[in-house]
Amino acid sequence: MKYHNKPHTFVDLVELKVVDLQRSLEFYENIIGFKVLEQHADKILLTADGKNALISIEQPSGIMPTQQKTTGLYHFALLLPTRADLGAVLRHFAESNIRIGAGDHLVSEALYLNDPDGNGIEIYSDRPDSDWKWENEYVEMATLQINAQSILADGANTEWNGLPQGTVMGHIHLHVSELDATKKFYNALGFDVMTPNYPGALFMGSGKYHHHIGLNTWAGVDAPPTPENVVGLKTFSVVFPTNEELQAAITNVIEIGSDIVEENGVFVVQDPSQNKIKLILK
Secondary structure, three states: OOHHHOOOOEEEEEEEEOOOHHHHHHHHHHHHOOEEEEEOOOEEEEEOOOOOEEEEEEOOOOOEOOOOOOOEEEEEEEEOOOHHHHHHHHHHHHHOOOOOEEEEOOOEEEEEEEOOOOOEEEEEEEOOHHHOOEEOOEEOOOOEOOOHHHHHHHOOOOOOOOOOOOOEEEEEEEEOOOOHHHHHHHHHHOOEEEEEEEOOEEEEEOOOOOOOEEEEOOOOOOOOOOOOOEOEEEEEEEEEOOHHHHHHHHHHHHHOOOOEEEEOOEEEEEOOOOOEEEEEEO
16 A cells, blocks of 8 residues: 555655765765755756655765764655565675664565664565554564564565655654654644553654654653754655645644744744754645
8 A cells, every 4th residue: 555645644855964975975875775866066866766755865064973862853654656676675685785774564574774974774675564463553663683584585576776755754753852843743734542551652644654754762751852063864854745734734733833944935943953854745
């Protein structure tokens, strides 16, 4: 099921700050499998399908290396069309001697790695939503060991030629300073809690998807925000299917005390941990 084709609110373009633009470009092309959509002196837009940018990388003047124990990006997550595609990626990583982590989350199977600046990346495929287990409005998730041989077997006849065309931004997972006010903020944007009892974390989604937004306090409760001149997340986009839902989200976040500004015709807001979000109409 391709949730991005459904009329739900979802996460799209993730914009990253990096120390060395050329180093990052080589990684995102050769290891992750992106293609260049637009290239400028200090910013590059990257795509899987040649039409839509999924991430941007930019090298601001005076940028500093990553800092630990701050809010910001935990990982962004690229959703592949099929398990066979995941098998092809896993084989590519093995052949390239790329060190990765992995997890079977019941609703999905995922591979994890970091870019050269320490920005976290998840590449995953979903299990059919008919196989997800629900208890009332909550979906069961866990972190178990993947069956790597089974994933590789599914991808045995799928050649790795970079990210397949159907790849989308499945979700984003953020370090935040606390969960209660953060949950209220993302509720205001239109996301519901999908898994409430994960240690130190919440998973929120729209349209009964297991999550579009992951939130955790694993960097520490009351962790400070990442400074502007440090690598990491610059902003990410939340896309609304209708203008009515966009306007409702704007009204909701103002009502809970968040400030919204308009930058180049785009509404921009920060969550309680100062993660910056662009509110976009599909």
